[in-house]
Amino acid sequence: MTGSPSSASLPARLARDVATKLAHAVAVVFAAYSATFFLLFVLPGDAVLARIGTTDAIGSNDLAQLDLDALRSEVGLADSLWSQYLHGVTGLLRGDLGRSLITEQPVTTLLGEVLPNTVTLGAVSLAFSVPLGFLLAVLAVNPRSKAVRSFASMVPSAYVSLPVFWVGILFVYLFSITLGWFPSSGSRGAASLVLPVTVLSLLGAAQFAQVLISSLRTELGTTYAAVTAPAKGAGRFHTLYRHCLRNASFPFLAVFGLRVGQLLGGAVVIEMVFSRVGLGRLMVDSVKAVDLTVVLGIVVVLAAVYVAINVLVDIGYVLLDPRLRRHPASATRKEADA
Amino acid sequence: MERHLTDASGRVRPTRRLPAAVILLVSAGLALAGCAASADGGAGSGPDATPVKGGVLHYRAAGGGKSIDPAAATGYGLTVPLRALVDSLVFNNQDGSFAPWLATKWEVNDNATRYTFTLREDVTFSNGEKLDAAAVKASYQALRDNGAKYAVANQWIGALKEITTPSPYTVVFDFSKPNSSFLQASSSSVLGIVAPATSALPFEKRQEGLGIIGSGAFVAAESRGEEGYTLTRREDYRWPPAPAKNQGPAHLDKIEVRNIQDNSIAAAELRAGGLDLLHNTEPADKTEFASSSEITIRRDPLPGSALGFAANLKVPGLDDVKVRRALSLAIDRDAVLKRASAIDVAPKSAYTASNPYAPDQSDKIRTDVAEAKKLLDEAGWKPGANGVREKNGDKLSFTLVYSPSTISHEPNIAVVQSQWKDIGVELKFGSLTQAELNQRVLSGNYSFTWGSGTRPDADVLRSTYGGKDPELDRIFDEILAQPDFEARKALAAKASEIVLTEAYYLPLYDFIQPLAYRNSTHLPLFEATHVPWLGDAWVDQQ
Numbered sequence A: 001m002t003g004s005p006s007s008a009s010l011p012a013r014l015a016r017d018v019a020t021k022l023a024h025a026v027a028v029v030f031a032a033y034s035a036t037f038f039l040l041f042v043l044p045g046d047a048v049l050a051r052i053g054t055t056d057a058i059g060s061n062d063l064a065q066l067d068l069d070a071l072r073s074e075v076g077l078a079d080s081l082w083s084q085y086l087h088g089v090t091g092l093l094r095g096d097l098g099r100s101l102i103t104e105q106p107v108t109t110l111l112g113e114v115l116p117n118t119v120t121l122g123a124v125s126l127a128f129s130v131p132l133g134f135l136l137a138v139l140a141v142n143p144r145s146k147a148v149r150s151f152a153s154m155v156p157s158a159y160v161s162l163p164v165f166w167v168g169i170l171f172v173y174l175f176s177i178t179l180g181w182f183p184s185s186g187s188r189g190a191a192s193l194v195l196p197v198t199v200l201s202l203l204g205a206a207q208f209a210q211v212l213i214s215s216l217r218t219e220l221g222t223t224y225a226a227v228t229a230p231a232k233g234a235g236r237f238h239t240l241y242r243h244c245l246r247n248a249s250f251p252f253l254a255v256f257g258l259r260v261g262q263l264l265g266g267a268v269v270i271e272m273v274f275s276r277v278g279l280g281r282l283m284v285d286s287v288k289a290v291d292l293t294v295v296l297g298i299v300v301v302l303a304a305v306y307v308a309i310n311v312l313v314d315i316g317y318v319l320l321d322p323r324l325r326r327h328p329a330s331a332t333r334k335e336a337d338a
Numbered sequence B: 001m002e003r004h005l006t007d008a009s010g011r012v013r014p015t016r017r018l019p020a021a022v023i024l025l026v027s028a029g030l031a032l033a034g035c036a037a038s039a040d041g042g043a044g045s046g047p048d049a050t051p052v053k054g055g056v057l058h059y060r061a062a063g064g065g066k067s068i069d070p071a072a073a074t075g076y077g078l079t080v081p082l083r084a085l086v087d088s089l090v091f092n093n094q095d096g097s098f099a100p101w102l103a104t105k106w107e108v109n110d111n112a113t114r115y116t117f118t119l120r121e122d123v124t125f126s127n128g129e130k131l132d133a134a135a136v137k138a139s140y141q142a143l144r145d146n147g148a149k150y151a152v153a154n155q156w157i158g159a160l161k162e163i164t165t166p167s168p169y170t171v172v173f174d175f176s177k178p179n180s181s182f183l184q185a186s187s188s189s190v191l192g193i194v195a196p197a198t199s200a201l202p203f204e205k206r207q208e209g210l211g212i213i214g215s216g217a218f219v220a221a222e223s224r225g226e227e228g229y230t231l232t233r234r235e236d237y238r239w240p241p242a243p244a245k246n247q248g249p250a251h252l253d254k255i256e257v258r259n260i261q262d263n264s265i266a267a268a269e270l271r272a273g274g275l276d277l278l279h280n281t282e283p284a285d286k287t288e289f290a291s292s293s294e295i296t297i298r299r300d301p302l303p304g305s306a307l308g309f310a311a312n313l314k315v316p317g318l319d320d321v322k323v324r325r326a327l328s329l330a331i332d333r334d335a336v337l338k339r340a341s342a343i344d345v346a347p348k349s350a351y352t353a354s355n356p357y358a359p360d361q362s363d364k365i366r367t368d369v370a371e372a373k374k375l376l377d378e379a380g381w382k383p384g385a386n387g388v389r390e391k392n393g394d395k396l397s398f399t400l401v402y403s404p405s406t407i408s409h410e411p412n413i414a415v416v417q418s419q420w421k422d423i424g425v426e427l428k429f430g431s432l433t434q435a436e437l438n439q440r441v442l443s444g445n446y447s448f449t450w451g452s453g454t455r456p457d458a459d460v461l462r463s464t465y466g467g468k469d470p471e472l473d474r475i476f477d478e479i480l481a482q483p484d485f486e487a488r489k490a491l492a493a494k495a496s497e498i499v500l501t502e503a504y505y506l507p508l509y510d511f512i513q514p515l516a517y518r519n520s521t522h523l524p525l526f527e528a529t530h531v532p533w534l535g536d537a538w539v540d541q542q
Helices: A004-008 A008-044 A067-075 A081-093 A108-139 A148-162 A164-178 A191-221 A225-233 A236-273 A279-288 A292-320 A321-325 A327-336 B002-012 B020-036 B076-082 B135-147 B147-157 B182-187 B263-272 B283-290 B320-327 B331-337 B368-377 B404-422 B436-444 B458-465 B468-482 B487-503
Strands: B055-061 B089-091 B096-100 B105-107 B114-119 B158-168 B170-175 B220-222 B229-233 B254-258 B277-279 B295-297 B307-311 B389-391 B399-403 B428-432 B450-453 B505-509 B515-518
Touching: A004 B505, A008 A081, A008 A292, A067 B147, A081 A292, A108 A148, A108 A236, A108 A279, A108 A292, A148 A191, A148 B389, A164 A191, A164 A236, A164 B263, A191 A236, A191 B089, A225 B055, A236 A292, A279 A292, A292 B076, A321 B450, B055 B263, B076 B277, B089 B182, B096 B105, B114 B182, B135 B158, B135 B170, B147 B182, B263 B277, B263 B283, B263 B515, B283 B515, B320 B368, B320 B505, B331 B404, B331 B505, B399 B404, B399 B436, B404 B428, B404 B505, B458 B468, B458 B487, B468 B487
Parallel strands: B055 B254, B055 B277, B399 B428, B399 B450
Antiparallel strands: B089 B096, B105 B114, B114 B170, B158 B170, B220 B229, B229 B254, B277 B515, B295 B515, B307 B450, B307 B505
8 A cells, every 4th residue: 555656647647637627617608608699589570679669668560661781781680690609609618608589788797787696606505405405304304203204304395396486476465565574676785695595405405305215215224324323322313414414425525516507597597586686687678679789698607607506516426425535436426327 | 260269269268258248348448448539638637636645656657767868768667657747848739739838839930841949948957957949959969879779769750950049038940841740849858958967978887777857747756677666756847748737746746656567466466556557568467557546547558550460561461552442341349359358449530549640531541351261362362281371372371560569459469360260361469579579570571560650649650650551641741731730630531541441551450558546546637648747646545
């Protein structure tokens, strides 16, 4: 057990891993950008058509009288699909996401205005939902009372089956309009965060708890937890906390990335319900307005978020599983087989 | 028929209110609409109400964003607060007449190709710049220079040849084609005058939160991005529109604009007192507000053209006037109104009754199912498979398309669907994004669109019915070349009659503009677009 061969190759191995991950990240962002670009062009109508006419306008407008091609060339939609795509991709490489087709403001500025809000909402919700999810899961498997256990295991399934916007509206009616405790809309001050964060972290907690409950039950049924640990004199909670929780966390980590995505989706809906400035609202407005450049900018941000989450998940595996630190390749293969 | 009605509506909206109450409220609405022409629009403020100085008006705009550029905001709800930020050359009264505002007088030549405005000389913008002919010219020129970005505003301006300023306070607009609608256009907040400093800004800078400087009774003081903004009173404001009772600075200290997204949350806020004034109300809330003792909902339809189906004459079946007439005769509008909210009213012409140019042609909007069936038989459409009439392999099956803002009308459209089913006609309907809708309309891939032009002007029908009928097009051109109110009104009646007798349009009901407010809110003055002027609005203090 000299350990010298593996430790000598460690920096090289790390560098190779990082390079691979980076290449993957770039490929994912690029693929998401390209796919969205062409999908948006398949959609009927464009930004020029989208800005013309609403039913409750104070004046009518006559489509037939407008020189639509002139309008399109003004906003750069008259170029061929390929030249628009190349223009977009080269801009992306330079870190320039272009300008909104509607307001002409730089997309990076628009994103910069909304991202802090959405990131705060998402991060605070996540920070609450993970411990809450674990707590719920432990409550669903640990207590001696069957009633408590079945109630705690029912709550997550019940909550995730409620539509987020409905829960949001219910919270607004109850805590904001009826009781007047928190503002019903806006994103100013900590008070405006309470209701949206509650709705979202309950959603996140319920989703995490669902996965944890099922994996904890599996772990508790295995020999080491059901026979060995009690035989050595470990209590139920000790077994659960010291032995099962870590093993049960692998499926949790596997779905963590996906769940974060769902949380982001929930954040979009919640931003609409609570009329908050944020990525969700920007996305909905831009899709409605067929504001391609802004939608593409948002897609790039979302793709980057997914990539970052996946990296975090990988790091999480390494932290949880000592085997990965010793023989990363074989352990990963084992995980994949399992 | 009654059974079908229940089926159709039951699918879309399972819980309905008591029909008897609805009939009562509908007739009340009809009675009120009858008086609408004579009402001065001062709903919410009795003659002896005393204005209160100070206070904040909390207003909710549906679908608002960060921009407060009035030239880019043509939606009614966005316009309400912006009307107090910028002044216009003239004020358009609800009866269609015009009153002095920034212009003390104006002249229109005989064929509406030259407009000469004489401006007030004491007006300043909130940044201290003076309002003169050059400032007015710069304000319009900025819209022209930005072309596509202000597509709608520029369409209202029309074929403008040049703007000249023969003296410091005289501005002349010359057009290469007659545009008798220009005076109405110039009265709107969309063509409100902005300061030279704003005119000099590039388009994207105007879209930033506080980019707009006007001469209005309020000044944009704070932007909360997409969530809304705050307007504060301008203390040295002395040039309100002539019809305003308050000729000094505004009564209100502030106007808080909140862009609340969800209609039902906004309605709940209005009930709870968190809002004073609200735009856009769901049908169920409309009905509730109509009988509320704390909240008033305006019952005047938005001026423009009545709501209903505009036909695509290139579709087999709809190319035949007999079929179109049959479809109109088969609509029982009373039954539709029963399903609609309690404040919607029956149409009287192709225009809404609140349009200053609207004639009363109620006799041309009838229901006669037997005659409808006879007309379809005569036109050669025989009942085929599944009860849908057929002729030469074509089916009488139609598609109605509309934008998402029409979704709340769907239960009412379902009533028409079931009425048409009884005469062997199939109707499919669904909402499209604005972009897709415009594309479908341009390519002709639809049977009916939801016709709903809104503008308090005789010219409002042109955008929907232009290019369908040479006779109608001739009348539309005559309207544009005719500056005289009475003469335009006569032309408008002729146009509406053609639209109804040829059944290019199947009217359903008048569009009720969903502006609701707490009874503590007083709105003494409305312009012809039915946008209140908030310079003399006030809120009772608690």
